[in-house]
Amino acid sequence: MIIRLEPRGEPPRWLSPLLTIAAVIVALLVGAVVLAFVGGDPVKAYLHIVKAAFGDVGVLSDTLVKATPLILTGLACALAFRMRLWNIGAEGQFLLGAWGASAVVLFPLLPAGTPSFVVIPVMMVAGALAGALWGVIPGVLRARLGVNEIITTLMLNYVALAWIQFWVFGPWSEGGFQQTAPFPKEAWLPRLTDFAKTVPAFSGLTTHLGLVFALVAAAALSIAVSRTRWGYEMRLIGDNARAARYAGIDIARYVIVVFAISGALAGLAGMSEVGGVVHRLQDRISPGYGFTAIIIAYLARLGPWRVVLASILFGALILAGREIQPSGVPAMIQGVILFCLIAAEALVRYRIVIGRRAPSAA
Amino acid sequence: MIDLTLILAAGVASGTILLFAAVGEIFAERAGVLNLGVEGMMLIGAVAAFSVTAATGNPWLGVVVAMIAGGLLSLVHAAITIQFRADQVISGLALTFLGSGLARVLGDGLSKAGQISTLPRFTVPLLGDIPVLGAILFRDQSLMTYVGFVLVPLAWYWIERTRPGLNLRAVGERPAAADAQGIDVVRLRYLYVLVGGLLAGLAGATITIAISPGWFGDQTVAGRGWIAVGLVIFAQWSPIRAAIGAYLFGAIFRFIIDIQGVKTILGAENPFQAGRSATFFLEMLPYLFVVIVVIIGSREALRRRVGAPAALGIPYVRGERGA
Numbered sequence: 041m042i043i044r045l046e047p048r049g050e051p052p053r054w055l056s057p058l059l060t061i062a063a064v065i066v067a068l069l070v071g072a073v074v075l076a077f078v079g080g081d082p083v084k085a086y087l088h089i090v091k092a093a094f095g096d097v098g099v100l101s102d103t104l105v106k107a108t109p110l111i112l113t114g115l116a117c118a119l120a121f122r123m124r125l126w127n128i129g130a131e132g133q134f135l136l137g138a139w140g141a142s143a144v145v146l147f148p149l150l151p152a153g154t155p156s157f158v159v160i161p162v163m164m165v166a167g168a169l170a171g172a173l174w175g176v177i178p179g180v181l182r183a184r185l186g187v188n189e190i191i192t193t194l195m196l197n198y199v200a201l202a203w204i205q206f207w208v209f210g211p212w213s214e215g216g217f218q219q220t221a222p223f224p225k226e227a228w229l230p231r232l233t234d235f236a237k238t239v240p241a242f243s244g245l246t247t248h249l250g251l252v253f254a255l256v257a258a259a260a261l262s263i264a265v266s267r268t269r270w271g272y273e274m275r276l277i278g279d280n281a282r283a284a285r286y287a288g289i290d291i292a293r294y295v296i297v298v299f300a301i302s303g304a305l306a307g308l309a310g311m312s313e314v315g316g317v318v319h320r321l322q323d324r325i326s327p328g329y330g331f332t333a334i335i336i337a338y339l340a341r342l343g344p345w346r347v348v349l350a351s352i353l354f355g356a357l358i359l360a361g362r363e364i365q366p367s368g369v370p371a372m373i374q375g376v377i378l379f380c381l382i383a384a385e386a387l388v389r390y391r392i393v394i395g396r397r398a399p400s401a402a
Numbered sequence: 403m404i405d406l407t408l409i410l411a412a413g414v415a416s417g418t419i420l421l422f423a424a425v426g427e428i429f430a431e432r433a434g435v436l437n438l439g440v441e442g443m444m445l446i447g448a449v450a451a452f453s454v455t456a457a458t459g460n461p462w463l464g465v466v467v468a469m470i471a472g473g474l475l476s477l478v479h480a481a482i483t484i485q486f487r488a489d490q491v492i493s494g495l496a497l498t499f500l501g502s503g504l505a506r507v508l509g510d511g512l513s514k515a516g517q518i519s520t521l522p523r524f525t526v527p528l529l530g531d532i533p534v535l536g537a538i539l540f541r542d543q544s545l546m547t548y549v550g551f552v553l554v555p556l557a558w559y560w561i562e563r564t565r566p567g568l569n570l571r572a573v574g575e576r577p578a579a580a581d582a583q584g585i586d587v588v589r590l591r592y593l594y595v596l597v598g599g600l601l602a603g604l605a606g607a608t609i610t611i612a613i614s615p616g617w618f619g620d621q622t623v624a625g626r627g628w629i630a631v632g633l634v635i636f637a638q639w640s641p642i643r644a645a646i647g648a649y650l651f652g653a654i655f656r657f658i659i660d661i662q663g664v665k666t667i668l669g670a671e672n673p674f675q676a677g678r679s680a681t682f683f684l685e686m687l688p689y690l691f692v693v694i695v696v697i698i699g700s701r702e703a704l705r706r707r708v709g710a711p712a713a714l715g716i717p718y719v720r721g722e723r724g725a
Contacts, residue, residue, distance in 0.1 A: 368506025
């Protein structure tokens with residue numbers, strides 16, 4: 041008996057989303073088996089994830105807080121991947137963005153007491169610029185010298201982490217601890233709970249303005265990629281670089297610009313995290329948002345609005361996963377999900393044929 | 403004090419880790435399969451070797467299990483990319499996620515295991531007495547270091563000078579032509595991806611039970627799998643150049659540790675003493691160096707018009723225009 045893969049003609053429209061959902065379910069089942077194997081209680085763990093992530097308005101709000109940096113970094117990856125640029129460096133761009141935003145407050149670039157409506161936009165620009173810079177380096181190397189962007193973006197992640205550590209251990213350290221002094225209130229992104237006086241229901245909700253950035257970015261990308269000439273040319277490069285070159289498109293420029301935007305989005309995620317959640321810069325500011333973003337982009341099949349949905353799912357996994365022991369379980373489940381997605385994609389393109397022998401020449 | 407001989411000797415030792423991983427990746431890539439999961443396979447190898455050795459007290463068993471674990475993980479990648487013809491980049495990334503998550507789950511609590519037995523270290527008689535070179539290469543090195551010395555010329559000879567090596571290169575350069583010659587493309591690709599996995603597992607074991615014993619979670623491998631992938635580009639898919647690069651990186655890693663113990667440099671106070679925040683700039687060095695090395699490798703490849711195996715990253719489908 042042999043198993044073969046036969047290409048499908050035109051796969052039915054419902055097949056792809058169905059297989060995506062099936063892939064997530066299979067991945068959760070595989071995760072459950074591993075969890076049981078190492079002595080955990082998978083049913084309890086998953087019920088815990090659901091309850092700890094969607095149980096009431098309060099935790100739902102916390103889930104959205106976790107989803108916010110994931111949406112922005114997920115969009116960063118989705119945009120780059122659309123052009124088949126493997127930006128694995130969203131993590132480093134996120135860190136640089138957090139650093140850039142912190143620099144506004146801590147150097148300080150603005151005098152103390154500058155009102156919020158000035159500080160926050162300046163932090164946004166600084167974070168996005170720092171992230172964009174970190175993205176442009178591998179972009180230029182790829183566009184001008186043909187240097188493999190996977191390696192460079194990855195290595196720059198490690199460099200970015202050491203850079204952050206230098207600042208939080210050294211010049212910006214608060215009393216020798218691995219973190220900076222807290223930001224003044226003017227540098228905090230407004231949260232729902234800040235409006236509890238006018239809307240009592242918002243009391244205690246930590247969802248912050250960063251979520252709005254994320255949704256605006258999703259909308260903007262969704263329009264730019266599918267409804268503009270720029271987006272059309274970018275997709276053409278991704279689908280068929282040779283055809284794009286014959287059409288006279290300046291591919292190198294697109295590579296650099298896409299890397300800059302991708303880095304800026306990830307940088308904005310870092311800014312939103314320090315401004316909206318942590319309110320200071322610290323060593324462990326990202327639990328790997330930039331890496332989870334890769335899976336999210338893939339799970340969302342690079343669609344901006346689907347990135348938002350996938351980010352909420354992964355936000356829940358990260359939020360509830362903090363309490364699951366051993367600590368590697370969420371990372372492992374993420375890996376399994378990605379594998380199941382890849383397998384599911386193969387099933388969209390090919391059908392499995394199980395037969396006793398290969399049919400005579402097809 | 404900084405002793406150059408000591409740094410180079412330690413560089414050869416810790417370079418061995420990169421060497422195994424890079425040579426393994428060269429085998430896989432020469433067969434046309436890019437495997438970015440080296441970091442994950444190394445982590446699995448590292449945790450397998452450490453936990454088996456801690457449990458049984460037998461480091462040899464640890465090495466074997468580590469290689470099997472790395473090999474098994476690589477077969478997942480092989481099945482996904484060769485059989486299902488999925489994107490090799492994304493599958494390799496998934497392998498790294500899976501490997502590091504799994505290693506963290508399996509390694510839970512291992513950091514408290516304390517001292518474990520390691521593979522033997524010894525000085526090679528005669529060779530160890532050669533001035534300078536003997537002290538760098540053959541004195542009190544781990545068995546794994548010597549295995550590395552043997553592996554490099556063997557790998558080079560296998561790839562460049564033997565019939566199976568010719569088939570390997572054919573599969574990576576022109577799979578359709580190889581297929582027409584009666585070479586089983588799918589089987590060879592599976593085989594060499596597996597070789598890459600076995601060697602990555604060995605590289606992980608070399609960390610935890612030979613060169614720098616211990617289990618420190620994710621930090622055990624600390625990006626060395628990715629550095630190995632970068633080295634392959636620098637090495638232009640040649641095991642010998644990979645070895646030179648690996649030892650050089652090993653020396654850099656060692657230099658970073660040693661310079662932190664120095665009080666003054668050229669009469670001025672050393673800003674990189676242990677505990678100073680400037681040491682983080684030292685930590686950037688290996689990663690920045692990879693970027694530089696990959697730039698050099700890419701430029702040279704452009705100039706000499708040699709480069710990656712032609713079919714690298716492209717699934718082979720009989721009868722389709724691929725390479």
